[in-house]
Amino acid sequence: MKESEIRNIYIKKINELKKHNKLYFEDSSPLISDKDYDKIKKDILNLEKKFSYLKDASSPSISLGFTPSKNFIKSKHRVKMLSLSNAFDIEDLENFERKIYNYLNKKIKLEYSVEPKIDGISASLTYKNGSLIMGTSRGDGTTGEVITENLKTIKDIPQKITSKDFPKDIDIRGEVFIKRSEFDKLKNDFANPRNAASGSLRQKNPNETKKIPLNFVAYTYGYFESDKIRKQSDFLNFLQRWGFKTNEHNKILNSIDDLRNFHKKFEKERFDLEYDVDGLVYKINSLELQKRLGFTANSPRWAIAHKFSADSAFSKIIDINIQVGRTGALTPVARIKPVNIGGVVVSNATLHNEDEIIRKDIRISDTVKIERAGDVIPHVILVDLKKRDKKSKKFNFPLTCPSCGSETIKEFNNITKKYDAVRRCANEGYQCEKIAIEKIKHFISKEALNIDGLGKKVVEKFWDLKLIRFPQDIFNLDYNQISKLEGWGDLSVSNLKFSIDQSKKVSLDKFLYSIGIRHIGIENAKLLAEYTKSISNFLSFIKNKKINEFLNIDGIGDTQINSLKKFFDNKSNYKIIEKLSSILNISDLKLNKSGKLLNNTFMFTGKLSNMSRAEAKSLIEENSGSVVSSVNKKLKYLIIGEKPTNRKVEQAKELGIKILSEKEWVNLLN
Secondary structure (H helix, E strand, O other): OOHHHHHHHHHHHHHHHHHHHHHHHHOOOOOOOHHHHHHHHHHHHHHHHHOOOOOOOOOOOOOOOOOOOOOOOEEEOOOOOOOOOEEOOHHHHHHHHHHHHHHHOOOOOOOEEEEEEEOOEEEEEEEEOOEEEEEEEOOOOOEEEEOHHHHOOOOOOOOEOOOOOOOOEEEEEEEEEOOHHHHOOOOOOOOOHHHHHHHHHOOOOHHHHHOOOOEEEEEEEEEEOOOOOOEHHHHHHHHHHOOOOOOOOOEEEOOHHHHHHHHHHHHHHHHHOOOOEEEEEEEEOEHHHHHHHOEOOOOEOOEEEEEOOOEEEEEEEEEEEEEEOOOOEEEEEEEEEEEEEOOEEEEEEEOOOHHHHHHHOOOOOOEEEEEEOOOOOOEEEEEOHHHOOOOOOOOOOOOEOOOOOOEEEOOEEOOOOEEOOOOEEOOOOOOOHHHHHHHHHHHOOOOOOOOOOOOHHHHHHHHHOOOOOOHHHHHHOOHHHHHOOOOOOHHHHHHHHHHHHHHOEEEHHHHHHHOOOOOOOHHHHHHHHHHHOOHHHHHHHHHOOOHHHHHHEOOOOHHHHHHHHHHHHOHHHHHHHHHHHHHOEEEOOOOOOOOOOOOOEEEEEOEOOOOOHHHHHHHHHHOOOEEEOOOOOOOOEEEEOEOOOHHHHHHHHHOOOEEEEHHHHHHHHO
């Protein structure tokens, strides 16, 4: 195919994407399904990957795609509307329950509140003194669009509640959806029921929304203060009493086996429902346990969505490529003959690691089963040995890095006493091109410096043009040169410059995370920031080779210490961080200085009977105290649980440190 023909196909796809972006984000009248929309984006990205000369400012590789509507004002949720983690099989459910037991530090009788996961649009309703004063969309989970007048058109949503036990101030959350029977009357205007609900809620004129037969089912709360309601199931009963509709299939179950059996039964029956569902949601029924378990960065620990069966298909492996990640991990990816799986055309599938290739004996030219479960990356399940070419040869994993030629290694895990499954490039610095690119992508990512307009594809483009080689180069870009590039106008260049300037102000913990040190994720970065307090202190620890002192931090162990040492053994890494610290405004960590445990240090030994170490540590930090992991003169209290370490107790006695039982510590806290 000629280059001109390829460009024409590409431009046609870009224009199609722009058209549907306008229909969805500006006109609120989507005409295609989410799967079809994703397919257009995927086709564009595949063309760009195959033909490097293709590039457009509206490409999903440059544009983030989501443009909040100008039709609505924004409002920050008082309690974030986080997404749920997903389960696809019994092993995922067992892991979910095991993590709960580990966090609570004991095995207690769990009760689950189960509800169908309706495929609709999430909304939050704020009531004060019984009146509906505001309704918002989920948005990005932190901030939503105010769509109060549109939500008021839904007959299932009470605008005034007179029940005496209704809270004075509460956010009630639920799902807006359209029944299948009602959607049949609208299918000429919308692609599917979910898009119909979305488009209707984002109408400029509420009278237009009123014409659409929207439904609302309530399932939880956001902001709410009460000590009367003890269980999720009780809250659902109260919702009904207050005039809200809840799902008729809500249940209480008591074990993983019960969840699995109900899921299996419900999956067969879901097609008989009046609405679309894509799984079941399981929540710990006890609200007290929900509060104790709390949240991770992205989802609650006490809830999970159990998706229905994954889509799969068979295809042929054309080639196996090795990708090099930020931490040097070598990931094999199967390039397969494109195949449609669940409405999405799949051309790549992960093979995970070298051990997986060996275990499944995966070879180039094999016919394999590809599974795509929800948003999980497509992966190879099995090989159809009956269709294997007799001349095929075993795949040999590279012993040198395909990017820089360095030796690849498998690290020995002192805990499992086994070598890791992942093979890695031994290079720790920016000398390996692929590692360097991935480190820079991590540096500008949402959880790190969060630089809008500088996406992954842009980083790769700027690398190819030699505009970027190290993170600090981002803050010294030649904007005149960028403005001359195809797809870059004055506005996009101005926006990029603004985003980069805004990112210069960053908290210490986010900066330490952005560096991209292996085993130093968001939580460990926070621990290091709390301990060192400032970037100058952190650099002093590194320069004076005092990394071992971080072992005093509860939560930092040998794995993190060894990773830090290995990273800073490469002197260029230290110079890069030193340079960045002179460019950026890295704010010192500001801790709560009004808690009752201020200036007090604690250490635990032995097993606590009523909570986990993680929960106890969190309680101390919330009250301005700090937790250390070794007995020294700075320690004020040693808290002993069941079977404490005698050596630590004796050391504490010798140093005159006060020793508390778990009960005495709880009394001190209270």
